[in-house]
Amino acid sequence: MTELNLEACRRIVQAALAKGVAIGCAPMSAAVLDAGGNVIAFERADDTPPGRFEVARAKAYGAVMLHKGGRAQEALAEARPQVATALGGAFDGKFFPLKGGVLVRNAAGRVLGAVGVTGDSPDNDEACAVAGVEAVEGLVAEP
Template identity: 40%
Template sequence: MTITLAQARSILDAALTHARAQDAQPLAIVILDAGAHPVAFAREDGASLFRFDIARAKASGALGLGADTRVIATRAVANPAFFQSVVAVTGGQLALSPGGVIIRDSEWRLIGAVGTSGDTGDIDEACAIAGITAAGLTHGAAS
């Protein structure tokens, strides 16, 4: 099972609505399916040049390591050499900052990930979670 275009667009729209309600800096948001293929993407007016790349690295890193990027960033503090190696061997497909969030369906199956970039990691992550929740999906790594 993987995320549908309709679900991805719902996440995208709700995440952007949440961002505007929080007066966030301009964001880029990408939703990837379970195979890390882009399903939906938006870059708000004024978002800087690398925001898409960072958002995608957050989403693909979450998928690749099976955890939200907040968790991965915390783990990286204790083992920086390993995580720098992961970034290198994956060609930069991991960003060590909150905002990459695993997407799960109602049966807790992994169906994709969202990556958000443009504001602080906390705000990026909050926008991603707001989008996932508004789409009627859930988030997070397996227990």
């Protein structure tokens, strides 16, 4: 796959939410963004707070804008909190530096977009995001 299309993004979201159910997570939300930071797909499970859209989008947005997954963003925020604060301002608040923001790359390593998942612990959010990306042949997740 060379680009993210709507069908692939829907599969990512559905697989991410299904992983959350399978591992016993709280209700999850997932957003998929293209390489320009535009939302292609979003879903939230029943009984999920509406604010989860912004969190899922922000996790993915930071990943795609920095070409760094949530793990690397979290490390940056811990090591250099002033930079994380500045990025939050530069990205109009769409920056949530925790696990659960995962880059989507093609087999050649090119960034196609990112996935943001939220609703449970950062580790579970990340596991669900990775499962979503890995559900689509030819895509590579970078947490």
